Amino acid sequence: MQLLHTLCRLAAPAGNEASLSHFVQRYVTEQKASWRVQPKMLVGAEFQDCILLVFGTPQTAIFAHLDSIGFTVRYGQQLVRIGGPAVQTGYRLVGEDAQGPIDCTLTVDEQTGALSYEFNREIERGTELTFHCDFRETETTVQSCYLDNRLGVWNALRLCETLENGIIAFSCWEEHGGGSVAYLAKYIYEHYGVRQALISDITWVTEGVQAGQGVVISLRDSLIPRRAYVDRIRLLAREAGVAHQLEVEGSGGSDAKELQHGAQPWDWCFVGAPEEHVHTPDELVHKADIYSMLRLYQVLLEKL
Amino acid sequence: MQLLHTLCRLAAPAGNEASLSHFVQRYVTEQKASWRVQPKMLVGAEFQDCILLVFGTPQTAIFAHLDSIGFTVRYGQQLVRIGGPAVQTGYRLVGEDAQGPIDCTLTVDEQTGALSYEFNREIERGTELTFHCDFRETETTVQSCYLDNRLGVWNALRLCETLENGIIAFSCWEEHGGGSVAYLAKYIYEHYGVRQALISDITWVTEGVQAGQGVVISLRDSLIPRRAYVDRIRLLAREAGVAHQLEVEGSGGSDAKELQHGAQPWDWCFVGAPEEHVHTPDELVHKADIYSMLRLYQVLLEKL
Amino acid sequence: MQLLHTLCRLAAPAGNEASLSHFVQRYVTEQKASWRVQPKMLVGAEFQDCILLVFGTPQTAIFAHLDSIGFTVRYGQQLVRIGGPAVQTGYRLVGEDAQGPIDCTLTVDEQTGALSYEFNREIERGTELTFHCDFRETETTVQSCYLDNRLGVWNALRLCETLENGIIAFSCWEEHGGGSVAYLAKYIYEHYGVRQALISDITWVTEGVQAGQGVVISLRDSLIPRRAYVDRIRLLAREAGVAHQLEVEGSGGSDAKELQHGAQPWDWCFVGAPEEHVHTPDELVHKADIYSMLRLYQVLLEKL
Numbered sequence: 001m002q003l004l005h006t007l008c009r010l011a012a013p014a015g016n017e018a019s020l021s022h023f024v025q026r027y028v029t030e031q032k033a034s035w036r037v038q039p040k041m042l043v044g045a046e047f048q049d050c051i052l053l054v055f056g057t058p059q060t061a062i063f064a065h066l067d068s069i070g071f072t073v074r075y076g077q078q079l080v081r082i083g084g085p086a087v088q089t090g091y092r093l094v095g096e097d098a099q100g101p102i103d104c105t106l107t108v109d110e111q112t113g114a115l116s117y118e119f120n121r122e123i124e125r126g127t128e129l130t131f132h133c134d135f136r137e138t139e140t141t142v143q144s145c146y147l148d149n150r151l152g153v154w155n156a157l158r159l160c161e162t163l164e165n166g167i168i169a170f171s172c173w174e175e176h177g178g179g180s181v182a183y184l185a186k187y188i189y190e191h192y193g194v195r196q197a198l199i200s201d202i203t204w205v206t207e208g209v210q211a212g213q214g215v216v217i218s219l220r221d222s223l224i225p226r227r228a229y230v231d232r233i234r235l236l237a238r239e240a241g242v243a244h245q246l247e248v249e250g251s252g253g254s255d256a257k258e259l260q261h262g263a264q265p266w267d268w269c270f271v272g273a274p275e276e277h278v279h280t281p282d283e284l285v286h287k288a289d290i291y292s293m294l295r296l297y298q299v300l301l302e303k304l
Numbered sequence: 305m306q307l308l309h310t311l312c313r314l315a316a317p318a319g320n321e322a323s324l325s326h327f328v329q330r331y332v333t334e335q336k337a338s339w340r341v342q343p344k345m346l347v348g349a350e351f352q353d354c355i356l357l358v359f360g361t362p363q364t365a366i367f368a369h370l371d372s373i374g375f376t377v378r379y380g381q382q383l384v385r386i387g388g389p390a391v392q393t394g395y396r397l398v399g400e401d402a403q404g405p406i407d408c409t410l411t412v413d414e415q416t417g418a419l420s421y422e423f424n425r426e427i428e429r430g431t432e433l434t435f436h437c438d439f440r441e442t443e444t445t446v447q448s449c450y451l452d453n454r455l456g457v458w459n460a461l462r463l464c465e466t467l468e469n470g471i472i473a474f475s476c477w478e479e480h481g482g483g484s485v486a487y488l489a490k491y492i493y494e495h496y497g498v499r500q501a502l503i504s505d506i507t508w509v510t511e512g513v514q515a516g517q518g519v520v521i522s523l524r525d526s527l528i529p530r531r532a533y534v535d536r537i538r539l540l541a542r543e544a545g546v547a548h549q550l551e552v553e554g555s556g557g558s559d560a561k562e563l564q565h566g567a568q569p570w571d572w573c574f575v576g577a578p579e580e581h582v583h584t585p586d587e588l589v590h591k592a593d594i595y596s597m598l599r600l601y602q603v604l605l606e607k608l
Numbered sequence: 609m610q611l612l613h614t615l616c617r618l619a620a621p622a623g624n625e626a627s628l629s630h631f632v633q634r635y636v637t638e639q640k641a642s643w644r645v646q647p648k649m650l651v652g653a654e655f656q657d658c659i660l661l662v663f664g665t666p667q668t669a670i671f672a673h674l675d676s677i678g679f680t681v682r683y684g685q686q687l688v689r690i691g692g693p694a695v696q697t698g699y700r701l702v703g704e705d706a707q708g709p710i711d712c713t714l715t716v717d718e719q720t721g722a723l724s725y726e727f728n729r730e731i732e733r734g735t736e737l738t739f740h741c742d743f744r745e746t747e748t749t750v751q752s753c754y755l756d757n758r759l760g761v762w763n764a765l766r767l768c769e770t771l772e773n774g775i776i777a778f779s780c781w782e783e784h785g786g787g788s789v790a791y792l793a794k795y796i797y798e799h800y801g802v803r804q805a806l807i808s809d810i811t812w813v814t815e816g817v818q819a820g821q822g823v824v825i826s827l828r829d830s831l832i833p834r835r836a837y838v839d840r841i842r843l844l845a846r847e848a849g850v851a852h853q854l855e856v857e858g859s860g861g862s863d864a865k866e867l868q869h870g871a872q873p874w875d876w877c878f879v880g881a882p883e884e885h886v887h888t889p890d891e892l893v894h895k896a897d898i899y900s901m902l903r904l905y906q907v908l909l910e911k912l
Contacts (some may be wrong), residue, residue, distance in 0.1 A: 015832035072828055073855055075816030080858040082832065093869075124815070125854050126827035128835075176832055179868040186871040195349075208379030208429070219430035224319035224386065224480050225350060227432075231843060240311055246429050248376055250384040260483040261565065262871065263490040265352045290809045315656075418724035499653075512683030512733070523734035524680055528690065528722055528784050530656060550733050554688040564787040567794040568872065571655045 001137055003027075006283040007150035009133040011095070013082045014176035016128055020066050024170060027157065028053065036166050038205065042080045047187075049172050050180050054192070058166035060186050062154040062297070063255040064183060065174030065198040068145075069279055070130040071106075071115065073123045079106070079115040082128065083175030086280040087115060091131035097124040103132070131281040140212070140287055147200040147275055147283040149174070149298035151290060155200050157273075159297050167194060172203075174221050174255050181258035189264040196229070196304060197268040198297065199254045202285065203247060205274045213287040214243030215293040218270035221252035223260050229267035233300060240299040243292045245274075271296060305441055307331075307461065311454035313437040314517045315399070317374035318480035321430055322494040324370050325353040328474060332357065332459065341468050351491075353476050354484050358496065364608050365467060365492050367485060367559040368504040369478030372449075373583055375410075381420040383410070386432065387479030390584040391419060396436035401428040402475075408435070409477060432534070435585040441587040444516070444591055451579055451587040452506040455477070456593060459504050463601050470605045478505075478559050485562035486565035493568040500533070500608060501572040502601065503558045506589065507551060509578045518547030518589040519597040522574035525535045525556035529565050533571035544603040547596045549578070575600060609745055611635075611765065617741040619703065620901045621678035621690045623782035628674050629657040630699070632778060635765065635833070636661065645674055645772050655795075657780050660790050662800065664773035668912050670905070671863040672760040672808040673782035676753075677887055679714075679723065680739040681731045687714070689725040690736065691783030694888040695723060697756035700740035707733040711740070718760050736761055739889040748820070748895055755891040756810040759898060763808050763880075767905050774909045775802060782809075782863050789866035791795060797872040804912060805876040806905065807862045810893065811855060820894040822851030824899040826878035828859035831868050837875035841908060847908040851900045853882075880903060 012020035025043060028051075032038055042052040049066070069083035071093060089105040104119035117123065131145035144150075156168045167188055173179035188194050201215050203209070217233055219225075237244045247270075259266040271290035316324035317509070329347060332355075336342055346356035373387035375397060385391075395410040408423035421427065435449035448454075460472045471492055477483035492498050505521050507513070521537055523529075541548045551574075563570040577593035620628035633651060636659075640646055649661040656673070677691035679701060689695075699714040712727035725731065739753035752758075764776045775796055781787035796802050811817070811824050827833075843857055845852045855878075867874040881897035 015828070016835035020837060046873055048875070049836075072832075074856040074858075075814075080828070080856060105420035114651070126856050142515075173832070173868075177830075177868070179831075182869060182871040183873050206379075220319070220384070222481075224376075224477070228322060248384060248430050250378075250401055258869075260477075260564075261486060262424070263486040265484070265487050267352070304589040396810035495699075496622070506631060510683075524623070524688070526785075527787075528680075532657075540715060552682040552688060552734050563783075564785070565866075567790040569654055569788070569791050571656070 003134045004142065004150060004154045007153055008135055008144040008146045011130045012067050013128040013130055014067040014173045015064045015174045021051060021170070022053055024066070024153065035160055036162050041162065042201050044238070047048045048180060051170040051196045052184065053160065053168040055163045055167070055264040057301065058165050058167045058192050058194050060196040060198060060301055061167040061169055061194050062198050062200050063171055064156040064170045065277055066153060067150050067172050067175050067257055068130060070128055073125055073127040073129065075125065077116040079117055084242055084279055089137040091281055093117060093129040095127050095129040097127045099124070102127070102129065104129070109235045111126055135282065141284055142287065143282055145281040145283060145286045147285050151202055151285060152200040152272060155294050155297060158294055159301065162298060163301055167192065171255055178255070178258045181255045182262050185259055185262050185264055185266060192302065195264060195266050197259055197266050198300060199256050199268060199272065200297065201254050201270060201272045203270065203272050203274050204278055205276045209245050209247050209274045211274060211276060212288050213245050215289055215296050216247045216272060216274050217246050218247040221249045221254070221270065223256060225256070225269050230269050232304065233269050233271070236299055236303050237296055242296045242299060244296060308446065308454060308458045309439045312439055312448040312456055315434045316370050316372055316475045317434055319369040321353040321476045322372045325355060327585065328355055328457065332348045332358065335389065339464055340466050352484060354488055354571060355474040356488065357464065357472040359471070361468045361598060362469050362471045362498050364500040364502060364605055365471040365473055366460055366502050366504050367475055367477045367496050368460040369453050370457060370513040371476050371479050372434060373479045374418065374432055377429055377431040377433065377434070383419040383433070385422055388583055395585055396434040397421060398436045399431050399433040399509055401431045403428070406431070406433065408433070433529055438585065440557045441516070446591065447586055447588045449585040449587060449590050452582065455589060456504040456576060457505055459503055459601060461596050462598055466602060467605055471495045471496065475559055481576050482559070482562045484564050485559045489563055489566050489568055499570050501563055501570050501573040501605060503560050503572060503576065504601065505558050505574060505575050507574065507578050508582050509580045513549050513551050513578045515578060515580060516592050517549050519593055519600050520549050520551045520576060520600045522551040522580050524575065525558070527551045527557065527560060529560070529573050534573050536608065537573050537575070540603055540607050541600055546603060549598060573607050612750065612758060612762045613743045615761055616682060616743055616752040616754045618736055620675050621736045621738055621895040622675040624785045625674045625780045629659060629778070631676070632659055632761065636708065638862050644770050645770055646694065648770065650744055655903055656788060658792055659778040660792065661768065661776040663775070665770045665772050666775045666800050668763055668804040668806060669775040669777055669802050670808050671777045671779055672759060672764040673757050673779045673863055674740045675780050675783050676738060677783045678736055681733060681735040681737065681786045683733065683766055685724040687725055687737070691717050694889060699889055701725060701737040703735050703737040707732070710735070712737070719874045720752045732806065734789070742889065749892055750895065751890055751892045753889040753891060755893050758885065759810055760808040760880060763902055763905060766902055767909065770906060771909055775800065781909055783794045786863070786866045789863045790870050793813050793867055793870050793872055793874060803872060803874050806908060807864050807876060808905065809862050809880045811880050811882050812886055813884045817853050817855050819882060819884060820896050821853050822891060823897055823904050824853050824880060824882050826855040827856070829857045831861065831863070831864060833864070833877050834875050838877050840912065841877050841879070844911050845904055850904045850907060852904060868912040
């Protein structure tokens with residue numbers, strides 16, 4: 001879990017994913033010699049801070065978002081949310097501005113809910129703050145901020161080791177309304193004819209989805225994927241004997257929103273481990289769910 | 305109204321429109337020999353469950369959504385909405401899962417508004433339920449669930465009988481946020497240069513729109529179409545002497561949302577009959593409005 | 609400020625921008641002989657009521673929306689909002705229907721907030737009404753309805769006088785959910801390879817942004833632009849010594865929404881003067897901020 005720990009520590013709030021993108025690019029460059037198939041890596045100005053990895057003759061694309069939730073420093077001591085972080089007075093926030101590194105504390109006004117920071121100096125307007133990473137591992141679990149979605153990124157990178165055919169898309173802005181999947185999806189569809197997608201992301205433990213019971217195949221969240229495609233995925237999971245659970249929600253979203261609303265006929269399905277303590281510094285995922293997630297992706301990328 | 309009755313009975317909740325799509329495809333194949341012009345039918349994986357019919361040299365495209373509102377079975381007895389169905393304890397819901405056909409009853413918790421079903425067995429997670437169809441016809445009206453939008457589909461299919469030039473697009477997911485019109489619109493614009501649209505759908509009886517007073521030309525709902533285009537449609541309706549009413553709303557939407565926000569310069573206008581008891585099992589439309597709707601589409605497809 | 613006054617007086621509620629578009633087209637045709645570089649003007653059905661001006665070899669595109677907020681006449685005396693106008697009983701509204709010119713008064717129901725008009729006759733259903741223009745100029749300020757966004761249009765037109773390389777896009781529907789930038793952005797990207805944007809629009813005076821302190825560079829509003837791009841703009845502004853302020857908001861939007869969500873990898877930044885009395889007939893902007901806005905655009909279009 002060393003790789004996961006590193007991914008969780010790197011700051012990449014939505015809109016400023018550059019440092020995590022560079023880390024992933026270096027990781028791919030260094031590791032790919034040991035992979036079964038050498039992917040083509042597409043990066044550069046035409047992809048902003050996103051990354052595409054193309055393996056063999058792809059049939060399916062995996063979307064894993066790089067960005068995280070966080071906070072932007074507004075005026076005075078005020079903070080504005082990036083995405084939808086949970087808030088609690090005392091959360092430790094880190095960042096950097098021209099005056100140097102920042103390690104401060106979140107304050108939530110009990111009356112108004114207004115967010116601010118406490119620090120020994122004023123922080124420059126527009127500075128992004130993210131949760132301090134306290135990575136905790138037990139025999140059966142991992143716990144940290146930003147398992148959503150560094151685990152989805154980790155899953156994609158581990159999948160690369162054995163992947164023969166497929167596309168991995170590392171996207172940006174997912175936590176804050178999206179903004180990159182539309183063009184990634186267009187590029188993939190037009191250049192490779194691929195229109196099957198899996199969303200490598202983290203979902204919620206709920207009354208119907210338990211920790212430790214396997215990867216989640218989501219039948220719907222705020223959006224509804226095409227039934228025929230989801231049914232194929234369920235069948236492959238059953239045939240392969242991979243532990244999994246079915247989710248049915250009326251809210252929540254993912255990179256799939258941009259696939260659903262884009263100008264290509266994408267089929268998509270959210271497939272990911274569930275977590276507790278969503279969007280807090282203490283997101284918790286069971287290792288069994290992580291491994292069944294990776295296993296299911298290996299099966300699906302081979303057979304879908 | 306036998307065709308309309310059949311259309312209303314077929315289950316096609318947003319995301320699972322396959323059976324209705326197959327019915328329409330068969331209908332077109334069987335009927336088209338009797339039509340004035342033989343259309344080209346575009347279907348297949350690139351169009352998911354949508355259908356395009358291209359007649360002659362098209363200037364205008366008609367969008368009619370196949371999907372309906374409904375419910376998804378969540379955990380235990382819980383239900384989650386597909387789109388925005390009206391809910392009332394006692395509504396009869398039907399569906400099917402691996403254990404066989406389902407005919408159950410909707411329950412609305414008076415305190416919380418939570419939705420559930422009553423049935424003699426548990427229904428499988430993720431199963432879609434739709435309103436039971438009780439089709440009622442009088443001299444002057446039709447009443448059923450899903451007149452929105454099986455009447456829009458019916459209007460398009462009846463229009464096919466005499467249509468010489470134009471495109472019919474049968475779309476999916478309209479009731480649940482959309483997801484197909486973006487790519488249909490792109491395909492149509494790029495392959496046929498068409499950028500005029502009519503939305504063949506059903507609207508509301510309100511204080512300004514009465515049942516039986518003719519088809520509705522909508523000047524706006526939550527979105528505002530380009531004035532110059534709507535004015536052309538109004539002029540053609542007046543010149544042809546087709547009974548019609550003008551609608552002005554601040555809310556509501558249609559497939560036009562995807563046209564308005566897509567990356568082609570579509571002009572669009574909602575043209576459809578008004579109904580009472582919107583999104584209930586008892587949607588009611590006056591036949592006079594249905595016939596003026598079909599008549600206006602015949603005029604517009606010839607002259608627009 | 610004669611040009612600005614003229615721009616403010618012309619009615620162009622979202623969806624009916626034709627008359628302002630024609631005015632701008634005539635202005636360009638008449639004035640361009642005196643400009644440093646002759647632009648190519650792209651207009652016509654493929655652009656609806658939008659206008660593209662292409663100067664030299666463009667690297668950056670400027671988006672300035674033509675449309676304004678307003679009201680649509682519904683049934684009886686009722687009004688429905690176009691965009692988000694401020695409302696107050698007594699506001700003077702103007703328009704025109706088939707019976708002639710309209711000069712009426714807005715009424716806001718104190719209990720329900722319902723909007724209506726008072727006039728000496730009934731106004732035709734669907735008629736658009738806009739604020740009456742009372743243009744006021746002092747040594748240091750201008751005040752009028754619709755400085756948002758006629759000042760953004762004015763800024764773009766004044767920039768044309770010296771512009772050597774760049775694209776100006778005059779867009780529609782910005783105040784009411786958008787609808788033109790998606791296709792303008794696609795056209796620009798595909799024909800000119802341009803993917804850098806500046807949003808020439810007006811923002812708000814707040815506790816962190818003061819009138820008279822210079823043009824605003826927005827670090828975020830409801831959306832978050834890519835950090836690396838905004839940092840380049842900040843650096844160029846500092847190097848050029850142009851008075852400017854930094855904005856950080858959690859709400860508000862602009863034409864940038866469509867760039868962010870479109871299928872091209874646009875970098876964008878909102879750069880515009882701040883105003884008081886937002887979306888009222890009395891929008892107020894300091895001339896110093898207008899001139900620093902124009903100056904910053906001149907710098908950015910040269911160096912970005």
